[in-house]
Amino acid sequence: MTSLLEVHDVGKAFGGVYAVREVGLTVAEGELRGVIGPNGAGKSTLxxxxxxxxxxxxxxxxxxGRRLERLTPHARAKLGIAIVFQGARLFLGMTALENVMVGAHARTRHGFLSAALRLPAHRREERAIRADAxxxxxxxxxxxxADRAAEELPLGQQRSLQVARALCARPRLLLLDEPASGLRAAEREALAQLIESLRGEGLTTLLVEHDVAFVARLADRISVLDLGAHIAEGTPAxxxxxxxxxxxxxxxxxA
Known part of the structure; x- marks a missing residue:
């Protein structure tokens, strides 16, 4: 299988203490890769x-095939890397639809002047983004x-809204950071089904989670971190x- 993401010998220290040390993993195109580990393992740092x-x-x-180390998050988004963070980072005072439309910012072609002047090209792009959202x-x-205030949604649906915003960017790689954290059983099940459907569509996904059972249900392969080191990799079984x-x-x- 063709690799999409390759992490080789990566390390990061804070105050002389390594949070991640010599970590390496390869994520294949179309794979759903889980990354698990106990608290303090280095998952969030990775x-x-x-x-x-x-x-x-x-x-x-x-x-x-492109090196990422010095690229900004925005530059990585332009390359097709979309992120769903652990906290429900929503734009308050905006509707669910407007929140999702923000996800398309990395692929917009027309700038501030076109928007300010309401030029035809900008209006066409805005209609297309609305349809995508x-x-x-x-x-x-x-x-x-769509027309409800984003903050009115329950937590589980807010998490799904974040996924929708990421999808609006038309990503090639989706990064999910502890997406099931804080969700109730029914919300976790709905989220698991959503992630399964995205995997079925061939979207490459990196799922960082503390919940082993949640990841084992979804992932093709799992990488395990402990104290910043990569200690194991394999199928869920x-x-x-x-x-x-x-x-x-x-x-x-x-053990």
Whole structure:
């Protein structure tokens, strides 16, 4: 399979303490890759290194053959990397539809002057973005909420709204940071079904999660971090039986 994302020997330290050290993984085109680990394992740091919100101290990150280390999050978005953060980062005072339309900013072609003058090219682009946003809302089951204020949605639907916003960018790689955190059982099930449907459409996804069962249900392969190091990789079945993973989560005696 063709690799889309390659992380090689990546490290990041804070105050001399490594949060991520010599981590490497390869995500194939169309794969849903899970990244798990106990609290403090380095999952969020790795996510922020891939998304561009942190820069590595050493190592390389390559996406579709292009080096990422010094690119801004916005530049990475233009390349087709979309992000859903753990917290429900919504634009308050805007409708669900308007929130999703923001996701298309990385691929807009017309600038401030065209918008200010309401030039025909800008109006056509705005109509196209609106149509794309409605389609994205429909994909996540929120089309009927399009004109509601985003903050009125329950937490689970706010998380789905974030996914819709990411999809509006037409990503090639979707990064999900702890998407199930804080959700109730029914909301988690709805989110799992949504992620499964996106995998069925061939969208490459990197899912960073603490919940092993949630990731095991969805991922093709799982990478495991512990204390900043990459300790295991394999299918969900292989990971469940890996003594290093059991020890990381439950202690050495359990292993």
């Amino acid at each position: 996510f922020n290194l891939i998304s561009g919100h942190l820069l590595p101290d050493h190592g390389t990150l390559t996406y579709a 409605l389609e994205a809302l429909d994909r996540v089951g929120l089309k009927d909420w 292989e990971i469940r039986q890996d003594e290093r993973v059991i020890a990381a989560y439950l202690g050495k005696e359990a």
